[in-house]
Amino acid sequence: MRIDLHCHSTASDGTDTPAELVRNAAAAGLDVMALTDHDTTRGHAEAIGALPAGLTLVTGAELSCRVDGVSLHMLAYLFDPEEPALLAERELVRDDRVPRARGMVARLQELGVPVTWEQVERIAGDGSVGRPHVATALVELGVVPTVSDAFTQDWLADGGRAHVAKHETDPFEAIRLVKGAGGVTVFAHPGASKRGRTVPEAVIAEMATAGLDGIEVDHMDHDEATRARLRGLAADLGLLVTGSSDYHGSRKTCVLGEYTTDPEVYGEITRRATGAFPVPGTGGA
Ligand SMILES: [Zn+2]
Ligand SMILES: [Zn+2]
Numbered sequence: 001m002r003i004d005l006h007c008h009s010t011a012s013d014g015t016d017t018p019a020e021l022v023r024n025a026a027a028a029g030l031d032v033m034a035l036t037d038h039d040t041t042r043g044h045a046e047a048i049g050a051l052p053a054g055l056t057l058v059t060g061a062e063l064s065c066r067v068d069g070v071s072l073h074m075l076a077y078l079f080d081p082e083e084p085a086l087l088a089e090r091e092l093v094r095d096d097r098v099p100r101a102r103g104m105v106a107r108l109q110e111l112g113v114p115v116t117w118e119q120v121e122r123i124a125g126d127g128s129v130g131r132p133h134v135a136t137a138l139v140e141l142g143v144v145p146t147v148s149d150a151f152t153q154d155w156l157a158d159g160g161r162a163h164v165a166k167h168e169t170d171p172f173e174a175i176r177l178v179k180g181a182g183g184v185t186v187f188a189h190p191g192a193s194k195r196g197r198t199v200p201e202a203v204i205a206e207m208a209t210a211g212l213d214g215i216e217v218d219h220m221d222h223d224e225a226t227r228a229r230l231r232g233l234a235a236d237l238g239l240l241v242t243g244s245s246d247y248h249g250s251r252k253t254c255v256l257g258e259y260t261t262d263p264e265v266y267g268e269i270t271r272r273a274t275g276a277f278p279v280p281g282t283g284g285a
Contacts, residue, residue, distance in 0.1 A: 014248030079183025182275025218243025
């Protein structure tokens, strides 16, 4: 039984449509495939509709999280996609422009700038509000001479005094929300150091205490030593160990089923989940 629990479609940054993805997964000889697009479930219906006989689909998502300034990805499986709290959080991660711009206005006000939300809304007009509109307000108020002068550490540049970072979910909140929606969480590629700073083992231990179900160990971004270390950590913390391709179609070099998950671990994931059930393929619509 070949099980690949981490794949992307055009619903996020993959290049296969959900229908192409499930067909390609069947052609690659997979028995089980999880669809885990970034912060969205919108590919699920198309994937289910096109599911070939012999392939079982695990519905899921890969949630964008951040803890102590370190970004990370949390795989979530078999949660109820309509559960309101988790749905609202996914939507906020995908589009946080309004709360973010409001946050920047609030910080500017704290810095003594007489900017208002109404002013920024008027500048944005029919466009979707963002940082350039806040910058234009600073020009209107004579705080800076040009829009580009607003993109400095004094004002709105990344890390600047009035900057508000893009919203990413606290992973402990993600674990709680996914559990609340009947799902299972697996920390994706926790040792992928080439992507930037990684989360310390002590924090992974806290996540395990908070209800994290597993960690993804067999992944293209982990070398042999990292896999051995993570396998030891999982054993110490009582976490499930998964392996998966993180397939993105032609966007990345990995192929479907390049790494797989043990059937016993898959069985445990399906036993723990109550929000949704794996969907067996019946031959496609
Ligand atoms: Zn990822
Ligand atoms: Zn991914």
